[in-house]
Amino acid sequence: KQEVTQIPAALSVPEGENLVLNCSFTDSAIYNLQWFRQDPGKGLTSLLLIQSSQREQTSGRLNASLDKSSGRSTLYIAASQPGDSATYLCAVYGGSQGNLIFGKGTKLSVKP
Amino acid sequence: DAGVIQSPRHEVTEMGQEVTLRCKPISGHDYLFWYRQTMMRGLELLIYFNNNVPIDDSGMPEDRFSAKMPNASFSTLKIQPSEPRDSAVYFCASGRGEETQYFGPGTRLLVL
Numbered sequence: 001k002q003e004v005t006q007i008p009a010a011l012s013v014p015e016g017e018n019l020v021l022n023c024s025f026t027d028s029a030i031y032n033l034q035w036f037r038q039d040p041g042k043g044l045t046s047l048l049l050i051q052s053s054q055r056e057q058t059s060g061r062l063n064a065s066l067d068k069s070s071g072r073s074t075l076y077i078a079a080s081q082p083g084d085s086a087t088y089l090c091a092v093y094g095g096s097q098g099n100l101i102f103g104k105g106t107k108l109s110v111k112p
Numbered sequence: 113d114a115g116v117i118q119s120p121r122h123e124v125t126e127m128g129q130e131v132t133l134r135c136k137p138i139s140g141h142d143y144l145f146w147y148r149q150t151m152m153r154g155l156e157l158l159i160y161f162n163n164n165v166p167i168d169d170s171g172m173p174e175d176r177f178s179a180k181m182p183n184a185s186f187s188t189l190k191i192q193p194s195e196p197r198d199s200a201v202y203f204c205a206s207g208r209g210e211e212t213q214y215f216g217p218g219t220r221l222l223v224l
Contacts, residue, residue, distance in 0.1 A: 032211060043116070043203055043215030044155075089155065093211040099145075099168065100213065104154035 002027045006090055006103035013080055014111050021075040021106045023090030028071050031094030035064050035075050038087045038105065048075070052094070080110045116216035118204050124222045130192040133219045136185055137206030145213060146179055146189050147203040155203070160210070161187065194223045 003026045013019050023033070032051045036044040048057045048064040050073070056065040063076040077084060089105040117136040125131055137144050145160040159169040164181045172179070176195070181187040191198055199222050205213040 034211075041217070041220075043205075043217045045215070046212070049212070099157050099160065099210055102155040 002030075002092060002101045004090055004092055004101050004103035006088075006106050008106060009104070010107040010109070012109040012111060015080060015082060017080050017110075018076070018078050019080055019108070021077070021088050021090075021108070023073040023075070023103055025071045025073075025092050025101075027092075028068050029094060030068065030092045032092070033064075033066050033073050034091045034093070034100070035062075035073075036089040036091060036102075038089060040086075044089060047088075077108075080108075082110050082112050084108060085110050116204055116206050116214055118202075118216040118219050120219060121217065122220045122222075124224065125194055126224050127195055128193045129223075130190065131194045131198075131221060131223075133189040133202050133204075133221070135187045135189070135204030135216060137187070137204070138214055139185070141206035141208055141214070142184070143207045143210060143213070144181060144187050145205040145207075146187070147205065149201045149203060149218070150199075158189070194221075196223045199223050 005024045007022045034049045035047045037047050038044045050057045050066040061078040066073045087105040087107045090103045091100045093100050119134045142163050146158040147155050149155045158171045159179045161181045179189045201218045201220050203215050203218045205215045207213040
């Protein structure tokens with residue numbers, strides 16, 4: 001059974017700092033991995049999707065990497081801003097289960 | 113497009129009462145997903161439909177939960193009878209495939 005783990009569960013950083021969020025998964029036979037953002041009281045918004053054949057994806061200040069063989073992904077946020085404060089969830093698709101499996105998320109707080 | 117629409121946004125009910133959550137997917141999406149999110153268990157898939165047909169309901173916790181999709185523009189998730197442990201945020205998502213999903217804002221359910 002696929003399991004997705006995110007570390008740390010919560011992170012607080014000062015504005016302007018670069019940071020890394022981690023995601024690991026137990027079954028490497030995935031088709032892709034996604035990073036989502038969830039704001040309080042709202043749904044999830046997809047940030048980046050990395051296909052299993054890719055190593056990384058970039059969108060603005062966000063860069064996500066994927067090492068399928070080791071079952072790991074990282075989300076790098078450059079020059080963090082207070083508006084980046086949210087919960088970030090990692091989800092994998094494929095493997096033994098044909099649907100999205102989510103981690104519990106990392107709650108990020110960026111202090112002005 | 114208005115995105116995925118869920119109603120109600122908040123529901124408070126007493127144990128034993130019937131609860132019905134509603135979802136209108138994005139037009140043209142032929143996949144619809146129901147998730148439950150709690151602090152303890154994170155985001156869990158309950159059931160999903162393809163072209164209005166239930167494909168996988170293995171995540172539905174027990175017989176008290178049921179879901180229907182009578183047409184392409186409407187789905188319901190029903191809990192009868194409700195219990196305090198059902199308190200959670202319930203999300204509906206839709207997409208053109210299993211891997212790309214657009215989430216609604218969620219229904220926050222509290223069962224007293």
